[in-house]
Structure formats: C-alpha cells, structure tokens
Amino acid sequence: QQKVQQSPESLIVPEGGMASLNCTSSDRNVDYFWWYRQHSGKSPKMLMSIFSNGEKEEGRFTVHLNKASLHTSLHIRDSQPSDSALYLCAASGNNRIFFGDGTQLVVKP
Amino acid sequence: AQTIHQWPVAEIKAVGSPLSLGCTIKGKSSPNLYWYWQATGGTLQQLFYSITVGQVESVVQLNLSASRPKDDQFILSTEKLLLSHSGFYLCAWSLNRGDERLFFGHGTKLSVL
Numbered sequence: 001q002q003k004v005q006q007s008p009e010s011l012i013v014p015e016g017g018m019a020s021l022n023c024t025s026s027d028r029n030v031d032y033f034w035w036y037r038q039h040s041g042k043s044p045k046m047l048m049s050i051f052s053n054g055e056k057e058e059g060r061f062t063v064h065l066n067k068a069s070l071h072t073s074l075h076i077r078d079s080q081p082s083d084s085a086l087y088l089c090a091a092s093g094n095n096r097i098f099f100g101d102g103t104q105l106v107v108k109p
Numbered sequence: 110a111q112t113i114h115q116w117p118v119a120e121i122k123a124v125g126s127p128l129s130l131g132c133t134i135k136g137k138s139s140p141n142l143y144w145y146w147q148a149t150g151g152t153l154q155q156l157f158y159s160i161t162v163g164q165v166e167s168v169v170q171l172n173l174s175a176s177r178p179k180d181d182q183f184i185l186s187t188e189k190l191l192l193s194h195s196g197f198y199l200c201a202w203s204l205n206r207g208d209e210r211l212f213f214g215h216g217t218k219l220s221v222l
Contacts, residue, residue, distance in 0.1 A: 034210065036211075043214060044213055046210050046211065049210060092209040096155070097209055097211065100152070102152070
C-alpha cells in the first residue's frame, strides 16, 4: 500500500499562474514532510521541508502542513517554464523515507 | 562542503550478468546512506539504508544487496541481473536521525538487455 499519495498526477499551468500540489501520508509514524523537484534525467533536489503545523514561504514557493490530517501542499506562484519538473513529496520517520508517485508539472509559455 | 560521487554514470548489461554500483561521500563523517531505485517515469523506491559502517538495512527485496565497507562508501550489487532491474539508481545521504533531508548523487542509469 502506497504510504504517500500525491495529487494531481499531472498539472498544466500557464506561465505566471499558480500551481497547487497535494500530498497525504497514510502512515501516522512520520515526523517530517519534504518536497523535492526532479527535472527530467536528473536527480531530485530538496525544495522545501516542513515539520510543524502551519505555513512556510520561500520566494515563490509556499508549503502548508496539517499534522492532524497528515496533509501537505505546495503552491508555486508566478510559475515559470523552468519550474516544469516532477515534484515529489516525501514523508520520513525512523530512517524510513517514503516518496509519493509525484506530480508532473508543465508550465506553458 | 560535502560531495557525493556515484559511479558509473550509465551501464548497459546483459540479463544474468553481475552488477556493482557505488557511491562515495566526502566531507561528512558518519552520514546516513541510502539506495533508491526509480523505474522510468516511476516512483522513487527506497532499497537500503545504512547508519553506520558494516550495517545495512534492507527495505525492499529486489534480488539486490548492499554493503558499506567504509564510512564514506556504499555499494549496491547483484550476481545476476534481471530485466526488471533496469532503471535509475540513486545514492543519497542525510545528516542523521531527525534531519532526513536527502542529498542525492547524479544517479546511474542502468539498462538490462
């Protein structure tokens, strides 16, 4: 059973638009949530992390976490074509790190 | 600064042949080390992790094995490759328990024919 579910599977947004990605863990033993970005043919790179309830903003990226529902979301405002990539959500605890299947984001010029 | 080097960059191997992939981390002592596998367009699947030399925990059995012969080295291997082993293999490290931000190597693309 997949421990981390991401939605949508794919997303197309216009340049300058807002992209919203969702992620939920079914494992209550997780402590931390991570968002990674993986460009085609490359390795994933950590984008943002969140450990406590609430919101965290870094530039054009905002991440939310609701620990009670184990739900996190990533929002990208003023999306750019260079943001086109696979966005992976991960949940971790006890040296186990589970990744979701990812959301493929395409930003159209 | 910490660096992670993975080798080889790509491999084309025959079914039934052996395989050895490696990674080395420099600039960080006693990191947690991980092996991940990603099928083309697929999910990142954690295969093994190690928190110290000589100790490796298996997460998923894919007819692969891993070893940590030195503090800064992690090896993934098998004696007999299957077609299903094709994919992208990623080595990663993290600081320690409680901060599991992963730093990935560039990966090895493996094609089994």
